[in-house]
Amino acid sequence: MPMIGESVTEGTVLRWLKAEGDRVARDEPLVEVETEKVDVEIPSPWAGVLQRIVARVGDTVPVGEPLAYIEVKVVVGAQHAAPLQPAGARPVETTQVGTPPAQPERPASGEGPAGRYSPAVLALAREHGLDLSQVKGTGIEGRITRKDVLAFVAARGAVAAAPPAAPPAPAVAPRPAAGEVMRLTPTRRTIAERMSRSARTVPHAWLAVEADVTRLARWRQQIKDDFRQREGADLTFLAFAVNAVVRALKEHPILNSSWSDDGIVLKREINVGVAVATGEGLIVPVIHGTDRLSIAALAKKLSDLGERARARKLTIQDVQGGTFTIDNTGAFGSIMSVPIINYPQAAILTLEAVVPRPVVVDDAPDGQAIAIRHMVNLCLSFDHRILDGAQAGAFMASVKVKMEAFGPDTPLH
Amino acid sequence: MAVKQYIEAIRDALDEEMGADPRVLVMGEDVQEGGVFRATEGLLEKYGPGRVIDTPLAESSIVGVAIGAAFNGMRPVAEIQFADFIHPAMNQIISEAARIRYRSNGAFCCPIVVRAPFGGGIHGALHHSQSVEAFFFHVPGLKIVVPSTPADAKGLLRAAIRDDDPVLYFEHKRAYRLLKDEVPEGDYTVPIGRAQVRREGDDVTVFTYGFMMHEALNAAQRLSKEDGIEACVVDLRSLSPLDRDAVLEGARRTGKVLIVHEDNLTGGVGAEVAAIIAEHAFESLDGPIMRLAAPDVPAFPYAAPLEDFCLPNAEKIGDAIRRLAAY
Secondary structure (H helix, E strand, O other): OOOOOOOOOOEEEEEEOOOOEEEEEOOEEEEEHHHHHOEEEEEEEOOOOEEOOOOOOOOOOOOOOEEEEEEEOOOOOOOOOOOOOOOOOOOOHHHEOOOOOOOOOOOOOOOOOOOOOHHHHHHHHHOOOOOOOOOOOOOOHOOOOOOHHHHHHHOOOOOOOOOOOOOOEEEOOOOOOOOOOOOHHHHHHHHHHHHHHHHHHHOOEEEEEEEEOOOHHHHHHHHHHHHHHHHHOOOOHHHHHHHHHHHHHOOOOHOOOOEEEEEEEEOOOOOOOEEEEOOEEEEEEEEEEEOOOHHHHHHHHHHHHHHHHHHHOHHHHHHHHOEEEEEEEHOOOEEEOOOOHHHOEEEEEEEEEEEEEEEEEEEEEOOOEEEEEEEEEEEEEOOOOOOOHHHHHHHHHHHHHHHHOOOOOOOOO | OOOEEEEHHHHHHHHHHHHHOEEEEEEEOOOHOOOOOOOOOOOOHHHOOOOOOOOOOOOHHHHHHHHHHHHHEEEEEEOOHHHHHHHHHHHHHHHHHHHHHHHHOOOOOOOOEEEEEEEEOOOOOOOOOOOHHHHHHHHHHHOOOOOOOOHHHHHHHHHHHHOOOOOEEEEEEEEEHHHHHOOOOOOOOOOOOOOOEOOOOEEEEEEOOOOHHHHHHHHHHHHHOOOOOEEEEEEEEEEEOOHHHHHHHHHHHHHOOOEEEEOOOOHHHHOOOOOOOOOOOOHOOOOEEEEEEEEEOOOOOOOOOHHHHHHHOOHHHHHHHHHHHOO
């Protein structure tokens, strides 16, 4: 159990992403662990074979205690056997050499150099965004040398260089067609990885409802300047939508869950993540304990998170632990979206643009009439493994009712 | 360009500098006779006993008198017959020559050159094969040059004589008549403090100086033919000041560094080169920094097999490069 946060002393195994006997790559997600603070995926610290799982799902394990055993393979470079000499057989003049590095100091059966690279190799791998597990080592004991990396890069061709600290590329991408190659920022790379994984593993189903928010729109128009002056934040439709969604989640907790092979994990907390567009790409800061915040507090929190996201001043805690995601696509003027789920959450909801539209209303004195109303679409993508259309529809109906009920009688605090 | 012996290049430099500057004089044991290696041959006839001065067998006084002459406006070139005998002059070199600029807050300088033949491979045994550069390498205020070619021998000696600070000029006695190479015509100098890449290569970088440069070059050429390994050979030439830029650039070029000198391993120039690289080029290293040097014994033994055992040569350097390249 690795140290996940400064004050985290233990973690509970949510699910294993690998089974005993599975091969794991270095940094490949191994197990999902829940802590008091966040749920995290623990990446494998080594490449090898998952030999034995010690901590079963549901077990709470103190930091530093074993979760599983991974067998690490020792790579012995057969191709450069010539310079390798058996211990004790080296020529006597090497005593003049300060430290004869060529001499294998570890016993052949012990740990090999796999996973240990020279500074030059690490620097080159960073520079070229390489996954070193793909590079064949020709040095002593299979070490990857600087020249091995250079040869690998030359063979691979001119693929976009990755910035420092970027996670290893998931696979060698096909060579880009002629044109300008944009460097992948770490954020872009993370988005790509997460979106691909979600689209790949989660069967997405989609539905949308429209809500008549005329009451809310008129009321908000009246009070928003005053609110801004008093509270120092914009009273946005989004704040109301988050409030409506949170209350609907309490009625339909299945939407506030995540999938695991051992069962559907219903989350105790409601932590709504809100997608924020930044220059770097999409970031989803999380409002922890969303259900404990008033609409006014939500408005302020949203403004704060948005600002800090754009200023790149979010902390790790700010972006971890989300249980449900809302995307304010209406901000771009969109009226319909098919969002990709923020894996491993169960669903994602978009708040589309609030637009005046002619609609049929039932409450006219003489029956039905066409009126100009403020309409908003709410779109939902959900993990069809976890729930079905009926549950999703019931949830959306609840959100719709709540959105339409907002008005002068709604408490802001 | 004319082909010259290493020792001819030294003699030419002395001759030409004495001819050009009346302040330049040479002094040492039997220099009027040309010295044991004939480095000063013919100078007495040209410049007279006032500028080609025989001295007693007393190194402390050779350097001490040179320092005094320098303070009085001369540019003496003091010859120590063998570097092995320089130790009695240690106090003069370190306490006086090296310190005077600091001590006088820059008011005085000490433009002396101390020439000293050093090095092994000539069956010189205890008193005629030592390398002494490391003792002085530690001392601020001294410059140390070790030319490896006839052209550098002349250019560096000229630069040393013209330098306002004390310069130790270590000439390899095995090189004297063994090395013959082209020496540029005219008044040229080789700047002190500048290393020279003698051979390009992208597998391993060898830093060396003195006669070992030739052993390293031989090893590199052999490896290129036999193993396809390309070693970059950097001739440090100037030990103080050390060309740090060239050291770091050479280290970064291949990420694999071998340092070769025939001086003892421990506390040698190689230790400093290794430290500079470890400190400032760590991110470029692709293997451990290796040193190949003489074992920590007082001097090379007289017996040929024992001297061969102690002295690094092309074969041992080749083995070390091969090991490092394979790492």
